[in-house]
Amino acid sequence: MIKTSPLSGIYRNHPVNIFEVSGWHIAGNFGNTEREQENLKKSSVLVDWSHIGKISLSRGDASAAAEKILKGSSKIEPLSSIADSKMAILRLTKNDYLILCNPGMEKGMLEKIDSKITTVTDQSGSNGCLVLGGPRRDEVLERSTAVDLRRDRVVAGSVIQSSIHTINMTLYRTNNFDIIMHPRNLTESLYDALMDVGIGVGLVPAGIETIPVSFEKDK
Amino acid sequence: MKNRIDTHQYCELPDLGKELSFKFNGKRIQAYTTDTITSALIASGRTLLSRSFKYHRPRGAYDIYGQGHESLVTANHEPNLLADRILVQNGMSVKSQNAWPSLEFDIGEINDTIVPMLPNGFYYKMFHKPKWMWPIAEKQIRKAAGLGRIDTEDRNAERRYEKRYRFPDVCIVGAGPSGLAATLAAVQEGKHVLLLDDNSVLGGHSIHSIAQVDNCENLNLNGLPEYQAIQKLIDELTEFSNLEVLVNSNVFGLYEDNLIAAQCGHDLFKIRADSVILAPGATDRHLVFENNDRPGIMTARGVERLIMRHAVLPGENVVVVTTHDGGFHTALLMHGAGAKIIAVVDGREDGNNEGVFEKKIRELAIPVYKGLTAHVANGRKRIESVEVGPLSGGNSIKSFDCDLLIMAVGFKPQINLLSMGNKPPKWDAERQILRVSELPSGVFSAGEVHGSAGFAHLYAEGFQSGKDAALTKISPGKVYTVKTERTAEEIITALPADIESGGTHHFICKCMDVTRTEAQASIDEGYDQVESLKRYSSMGMGPCQGKACHEAVARLAAQDTGLSKLDAVVTTVRPPFTGATFGLLAGRAPHLSPIRRTPLHHCHIDLGVKFLDAGQWKRPDSYTAPQIEAGFIRNGLGMIDVSTLGKIEISGPEAIKFLHFLLPGKYAKFELGRTRYSIMIGEDGILFEDGTISHIENGIYYLTTTTGNQDAINSLFQWWLLVEDFDVQVRNLSLTNAAVNVTGTTARDFLQKLVDIDMSNEDFPYMHCRKTKIADVPVSFYRIGFTGELGYEIHFPAEYGESMWNYLLAEGEEFDLKPFGVETQRILRLEKGHLLPGTDTDALSSPYETGVGFAIKDDKDDFVGKAFLKHFKERGIENKLVPYQLETDAPIPDDGVAVLDNGKIAGRVTSSRLSPTLKRGIGLAWVRNDLSETGSHFFIRLANGEDVQATVLDHAAYDPEGERLKS
Structure with a gap:
């Protein structure tokens, strides 16, 4: 059985080329990879990464559990992150973590985590994930949230928990794109709202060919 | 373009851009891309721009800055736009407002004769008896005294209103010499600076000044005329990447914690700055005298703007009325553009106050008259002559024929934003202006808003405020006293607020057509407090919101209500400082109410569903008709999407203890594989929720809640986990799992073929649960009976939602499996007598009276709501x-x-x-x-x-x- 992106309804309205990644059907491109990559260079793109692994650790000894997954996780401050090419561990509060990882890695990761010391929830299916890339992405964000996302204040690697278009979200910032996690049932609304305000600054939907999954903050 | 000039004796004229054309009241007007609507109309030879609000008197361009009502037009179907501010676009359609049948011949002008004969504030007093008359009269009064009309045919026009946000270290309002100097100081300190100006170009008044800059601390600027110096300063700023500039941005509000609201086109900017510098400058003072509203009377800076920015000469025979050297500067600019200066009338007596430009005017042998000012303007659709006389009023002593009267009688600071910092403006007798000299911590101010001064002085003051804003530690709650000084030479003495030269058309508030006579009559009627006088006469309450007239209103109110002539009483200054449309404030509503979609949403659309709004959720109401769909379940097999149910998993050593505390049932003997009906009650004993709880895995309990309560119950659980020290793990799986209910007489037969567990009634009886797989996807089954038929709720990972739904429908084809919606389910549950909390209960519903008392086991230790349940039980x-x-x-x-x-x-x-x-x-x-x-x-x-x-x-x-x- 296929795992479906929460943007499946949007895919129906575009000439999307679907890629199958770890059992997910996800947009590889929206019909024209070249145009999407051009937009990534010159304006802005919105990419569906809903298929990435998302695991939350909360209460108990969440930092010890996170440390086992990636060394140094227990040392980072709340609202910051640690990452390698395959995963990013976001520390949301003193005792809450969110692990983002390459699609398909979550099963092995769940086996590694001792669920007796912390509450572990696989949120891969319950959370949507959209990625904003391109030099004009700040112009989309400034029309979308009242949160201060100035780049010298919210630097690469930072984590913000707030709202975009009234939708609760967790934002993880890298140098070249912003990753927005949010409840799956609101993904299509969030996509519509971002595209609506982004239309004036050249925002186009793009696929994972344009921004492949990668978590390092320097990406 | 009749009034366009192509050379000037004393300055370079600007590049006007490309030629274009637009329509004004249906007539084609030629213009340039740098033109505003007003400059283009004046260039084409038009004087008449609008009609006044009440008397329909002819009105022309006044300050070319958009502070008055004179320039209100409807442009491209949008009413009440300021022609002074709107840049023309090729093909644009502009219409004048409040005139019928035409701007030139307006039948409403009869009001100018009739209304003064009616009692003061007649609309409060007349047409109220008999009662039926008022609705008719009101309609006519509103029609006659209107602004622009909303174009209802334009309602579907694509007009985007965005809300945008900025978080600068320092936000500077006003890009004149002070604002730009402040900007330079702040960016040099490495701060992120946002500079806002309401004009389309930076520079403030200096871009229209040919005065030479001397003694400026920025040595690069000395020796240059101001318009070149300011451009050099602007060029200096362009190298800073930490500066953002927003032009055409009207700042209309300053709120707590340095929140600034600004309108830029159809975008509302909400700016939260660490520090704010207010350098809004000053505009020409409004002088009250007989017929002071006639077309052809313009402010000095307005005239300078027309010449130096638009290469437009607004008159040929000019009289300048002034009280400072700036009036002579304007006269010189008009002279250099080819106008004939009939006279310069200076309110100052002869003495040692001759400035640079007065000397030049005298060298040109232009007549200068001292100790006089304007008394009466003559003419109707355009000024034809002006009578002048002593400042104290009385009889006029001279008359000059002219087609343009330039008013340069000092400046009124734009104090509105400063006063929104909560301190009211006060009359500064020494500087002869209204001033706000105390500001909240974090708000700074500089420039002409504290009194007129030379370029070098304004630059120094602005630069210091920029440094202060960048370096001062903000102390919330503290008050900052503005430290500015003005020399005796810089102070411009105010003329009397009204030149009492006789006549009844001394307009205090031109927006609302309120004259001095009318204001005095209102005071005689008892409205002798400034606030009540303003409300009764409505002066200062028009489109400009007092920007043009607040000083005159304050001074004359003080004078006429018996306070000192030297004093001024100001009413409270509130945002918005400039007009803001409802569209701008509302923004884009669709973003404020997002839609929640279940993982099966698009499967329902494929089946032609009719959706039901359940809070933010879209749920299937029905696919055909609920009455028909009910038959599918009673006689066959149906399936409904119940993914919106709340789903909470509880586990851990103290899971049973936790459930005992939060739920009114007993769970010590809760066997693995069992499902129970459960209710939840609040601490007040009121029933607010019901659902099921299942012992799905050893030590793991799975609770379902209603759609509406899923977030509330999860929050409640998390709250109790913080308050009480339970060793449990609570996972909210509401979005992790999708769910369907397969129900009907053949449900078992259908599902048995999909799973490898025994679905028989003996092995999987009613109110039991099981874990299994369907097509290799892990699922959990809950055998419950909300519809009154054999039924199984199937929960599975949300990402498989669409695949699972389509798979079940395909596999169920041989059993004639049909989808059904929420309305159908409501009928079925009602046939079975099942209640819906929130629909069948309210905030007073006791569980005993609701008929679910069987689910309460009050013989256990303390649990949430126990105390009140005891009371309910005793009450019966x-x-x-x-x-x-x-x-x-x-x-x-x-x-x-x-x-x-x-x-x-x-x-x-x-x-x-x-x-x-x-x-x-x-x-x-x-x-x-x-x-x-x-x-x-x-x-x-x-x-x-x-x-x-x-x-x-x-x-x-x-x-x-x-x-x-x-x-």
């Missing part, structure tokens, strides 16, 4: 929720209608439907306890006033023994 049953049925063919009542007994209200219906199975009306109703016995009768009042009789049922209209769901 007063009202009861009962199922009922109607006679066959009786009409179906609406939800919520009254229950009657002997003609008196005895309760209310909570749910009412036609039962397709029983072919009669059924429902649930709260009734008095004495009416709740099975077989009792009561009446239900229909919407049409008729009553229908209802009979109380035991507990279900359909399958009362539950044989079908247990089968």
Whole structure:
């Protein structure tokens, strides 16, 4: 059985080329990879990464559990992150973590985590994930949230928990794109709202060919 | 373009851009891309721009800055736009407002004769008796005294209103010499600076000044004329990447914690700055004298703007009325552009105050008259002559023919934003202006808003404020005193607020057509406090919101209500400082109410669903008709999306203890694989939720909640986990899992073929749960009976939602599996007598009276709500929720209608439907306890006033023994 992106309804309205990644059907491109990559260079793109692994650790000894997954996780401050090419561990509060990882890695990761010391929830299916890339992405964000996302204040690697278009979200910032996690049932609304305000600054939907999954903050 | 000039004796003229054309009242007007609507109209030879609000007097361009009502037009269907600010676009359609049948011949002008004959504030007093007259009169008064009209045909026009956010270290309002110097200081300190200006170009008044810059601390600027110096300063700023500039941005509000609201086009900027510098400058003072509203009377800076920015000469025979050297500067610019200066009338007496430009004017042998000012303007659609006389009024002593009267009688600081920092403006007798000299910590100010001064002085003041804003530590709650100084030479003495030269057309407030005579009559009627005087006469309450007239209003109100002539009484200054449309404030509404979609949403669309709004959720209401769909389940097999249910997993060593505390049931003997009906009650003992709880894995419990309560219950659980030290793990799986309910007589047969567990009634009985797989996807089954038929709730990972739904539909084809919606489910549950918390209960519903007391085990230790439940139990049953049925063919009542007994209200219906199975009306109703016995009768009042009789049922209209769901 296929795992479906929460943007499946949007895919129906575009000439999307679907890629199958770890059992997910996800947009590889929206019909024209070249145009999407051009937009990534010159304006802005919105990419569906809903298929990435998302695991939350909360209460108990969440930092010890996170440390086992990636060394140094227990040392980072709340609202910051640690990452390698395959995963990013976001520390949301003193005792809450969110692990983002390459699609398909979550099963092995769940086996590694001792669920007796912390509450572990696989949120891969319950959370949507959209990625904003391109030099004009700040112009989309400034029309979308009242949160201060100035780049010298919210630097690469930072984590913000707030709202975009009234939708609760967790934002993880890298140098070249912003990753927005949010409840799956609101993904299509969030996509519509971002595209609506982004239309004036050249925002186009793009696929994972344009921004492949990668978590390092320097990406 | 009649009034366009191509050379000037004393300055370079600007590049006007490309030629274009637009329409004004249907007539084609030639213009350039740098033109505003006003400059283009004046260039084309037009003087008349609009009609006044009440008297429909002819009005022309005044300050070319958009502070008055004169320039209000409808452009491209959008009303009440300021022609002074709007840049022309090729093909644009512009219309004047408040004139009929035409701007040139306006029948409403008769008001100028009639209205003064009516009693003061006549619309408060007349046409109220007989009563029927007022609606007719009001309509006509509003029609005659209107602004622009909303174009209803334009309602579907694509107009985007965005809300945008900025978070600078320093936000500077005003890009004149002070604002730009402040910007330079702040960016040099490495701060992120946002500079806002309401003009389309930076520089403030200096871009229209040919005065030479001397003694400026920025040595690069000395020796240059101001318009070149300011451009050099602007060029200096362009190298800083930490500076953002927003032009054409009207700052209309300053709120707590340095929140600034600014309009830029159709975008509303909400700016939260660490520090704010207000350098809004000053505009020419409004002088009150007879016929001071005539077209052809313009402010000095307005005229300078027309010449130096638009290369437009607004008049040929010019009289300048002034009280400072700036008036002579304007006269010189007009002279250099080719106008004839008939006279310069200077309110100052002869003495040692001759400035640079006065000397030049005298060298040109232009007549200068000292100690006089304007008394009366003559002419109607355009000024034809001006009479001048002593400052104290009385008789005029000279008259000059002219087509342009330039007013340069000092400056009124733009204090509005400063005053929004909460300190009211006060009359500064020394500087002869209204001033705000105290600001909250974090707000700084500099420039002409504290009195006029030379370029070098303004630069130094601005630069210091920029440094202060960048370096001063903000202390919330503290007050900052503005430290500015003005030399005696810089101070411009104010003329009397009204030149009392006779006549009855001394306009204090031109927006609202309020004259001095009218204001005095209002005071005579008892409105002798400034606030009440303003409200009664409405002066200062027009489109400009007092920007043009606030000083005149304050000074004359003080004078006429008996305070000192030297004093001024100011009314409270509030945002918005400039007009803001509702569209701008509202923004884009669709973003404020996002839609929640289940993982199966698009499968429902594929099946032609009709959606139901359940809070933010879109749920399937029905696919065909609910009455038909109910038959699928009673006689076959149906499937409904129940993914919106709340789903919470509880585990850990103290899971049972936690459940005992939060739920009123007992769980010590809760066997693995069992499912139970469960209710939740608040600490006040009120029933607010019901659902099921299942022991799904060893030590793991799975609770389902209603759609509406899923977030609230999860929050409640998390809250109790913070308060009480339970060793449990609570996982909210509401979005992690999708769910469907497969129900109907053949449900077992259908599902058995998909799973490898034994689905028989013996092995998997009613109110039990199982974990298994369907097509290799892990699923959990809960055998419950909300619809009254054999049924299984199937929960599975949300990401498989669409695949699973389509798979089940395909596999169920041989069993004629049909989708059904929420409305169908509501009918089915009502046939079974199941309640819906929130629909059939309210904030006063005791669980005992609701009929779910069986789920409460109050013989256990303390649990949430126990104390109040004891009280409810002792009080006994007063009202009861009962199922009922109607006679066959009786009409179906609406939800919520009254229950009657002997003609008196005895309760209310909570749910009412036609039962397709029983072919009669059924429902649930709260009734008095004495009416709740099975077989009792009561009446239900229909919407049409008729009553229908209802009979109380035991507990279900359909399958009362539950044989079908247990089968």
